[in-house]
Amino acid sequence: MAIEPSGLDACTAHLKTCLKNIHQVIQKANEILCSISQPSVCSEVLQSSRGADYISGVVEVYRLSKRMEGGMRTRNIDCERLRLVLRDIELSWNNLQAFLSICPSLLQALPSQSALEDVAEGVFSDSSPCLQSCCGVCLLDRSVEKLSSEEKNCMINIGGRLYHPSCANFWLHCVDSTLPNLACHSNCSACVKLNKDEL
Template identity: 80%
Template sequence: MAIEPSLLDTCSTHLKTCLMNIHKVILKANEILCSISQPSVCSEVLLSSRGADYISGVVEVYRLSRRMEGGMRTRNIDCERLRLVLRDIDLSWNNFQAFLSICPSLLQTLPSQSALDYAAGGAFSDSSTCLQTCCGVCLLDRPVEEFPSEVMLDVGGRSYHPSCANFWIHCTNSTLPVLSCHNNCSACVKTKQGVLGVTP
C-alpha cells in the first residue's frame, strides 16, 4: 500500500532532516582526517583507542543512513530530494573509506555494503506500512541483523531502535519524532478496535 501524499511529505521531511545531519557527521570526519597532513600521524591517530572508537561511531552513523534507506524502500517512499541526500552521504562515505586505506587493518573491520542492505530479502508482514509499529526514526520494524537482541524502546506509545533514538536526540532534535499513520492502515484499525473492545 502506498503512503498517502500528505503523509509522504511529512515522512520525507522527517527523513531528510535526519539524513542531512548524518551527512554532516561524515563530512566532519572527512575534514578531521584531511586536516592531518602526514599519513604516519593519521595512521597513529586512527589506530589509537580513541581513534578506533571515533571510527566506530562514524560507522554506526553511516549504518543509520542505510537503515533509513531500507525503511524508505520498505514503505515505498521515493523522492528526488531524499535520493540526492543519500547520494551525498555515499560520496562522503567513500571519501572516508579512502582516508582509512592508510590503515588496511582498520579498513577491513568496516561492514560490507551487502551487510548494510536492510531492505534486501526481507519478509515483511501485511502491517509493514504501519508507521505506529516501526521505528520512528529509520522506519524499519524488523530486528536489526547485527543486533538481534536489541530491544525496541517504547516512548509515548511509539517504538525506536536505541541507536536510532540516540542519534536523533543528540544530532537532530531533543524530541523524538512522532509520525502519524495513514487513514486506511489495517493494523491501526485493528489496534483501535482492540482498545475499544470493538469486534470487526
C-alpha cells in the same frame, strides 16, 4: 495502499532532515581526517582507542542511513531530494574509506559493504506497513529487517513508539531533543485495531 500525500510529505521531510544530519556527521569526519597533514599522524590517530571509537560511531551513523534506505523501500518512498542526499552520503562515505585505507587493521574491522547493503534491503509492497511496528527514526519495519531475532528484540519502546537504540540516540544527539512520532495512514488496519482496543 500507498501512504497518503500528507503522510508522505511528513515522511519525506522527516527522512530528509535525518539524512542531512547523517551527511554532516560523515562529512565532519572527512574534514577532521583531511586536516591531518601527515599520513603517519593520521594513522596514529585512527589506531588510538579514541580514534577507533570515533570511527565506530561514524560507521553506526552510516549504518543508520542504510536502514533509512530500507525504510524508504518498504514504504515505496522515491523522491529525488532524498536520492540526492543519499548520493551525497555515499560520496562522503567512500571518501572516508579512502582515509581509512592508510590504517588496514581499522579498515578490516569495518563491516563489509555487503553487510551494510543488507541493512538497506527493504521489501517493496503495495501496502504501507504500520508506522507503529517500525522504528520511529529509520522507518524500517522490524518484520522485514535482515537482523537476528536478538537484534530485532533490542528495539526500545518510548512513548508507545519503537526505536532502534542507535537510531534514537542519533536523533536525540544530532537532530532534535524530541523523538519523532509520525502519524500512520488513516486506513492502517493495525492502528484501527489498536485504537478500538484502547476504547
